[in-house]
Amino acid sequence: MYMTKIFYIGDIIEMKKGHPCGTNEWEIIRLGADIKLKCVGCGRIVMLPRSKVEKGIKKILKQNGPVEE
Numbered sequence: 355m356y357m358t359k360i361f362y363i364g365d366i367i368e369m370k371k372g373h374p375c376g377t378n379e380w381e382i383i384r385l386g387a388d389i390k391l392k393c394v395g396c397g398r399i400v401m402l403p404r405s406k407v408e409k410g411i412k413k414i415l416k417q418n419g420p421v422e423e
Contacts, residue, residue, distance in 0.1 A: 359408050361385060366394065366416040367407075373398070379415060 361367075365382045372378040377395030384390035389407045392399050 359411065361389065361407075361414075362418045362420060364418040365414055367391075367414050368412045369407075369410045370412050371410060378412070 361382055363382055363385060367380050367382065369378045369380060373380075373393050373395060375393060375396040375398070377393065379394040380391040381394055382389060383392050383399070384401075387404055388401050389404055390399060390401045391407070
């Protein structure tokens with residue numbers, strides 16, 4: 355059985371593959387079927403399918419909790 359990983363906006367994740375700027379740390383800025391990530395090193399924003407992010411994640415460096423309004 356396959357379970358999806360739980361992500362929150364503002365989490366800092368480490369991906370297996372590095373960004374050309376030299377870092378492999380990303381901040382999650384949007385969640386959904388696609389996940390929008392911002393590079394911690396250079397500020398570049400990319401949007402990837404959730405499945406690709408879940409396969410490529412190495413670990414969660416900083417995790418936020420759910421946002422309560």
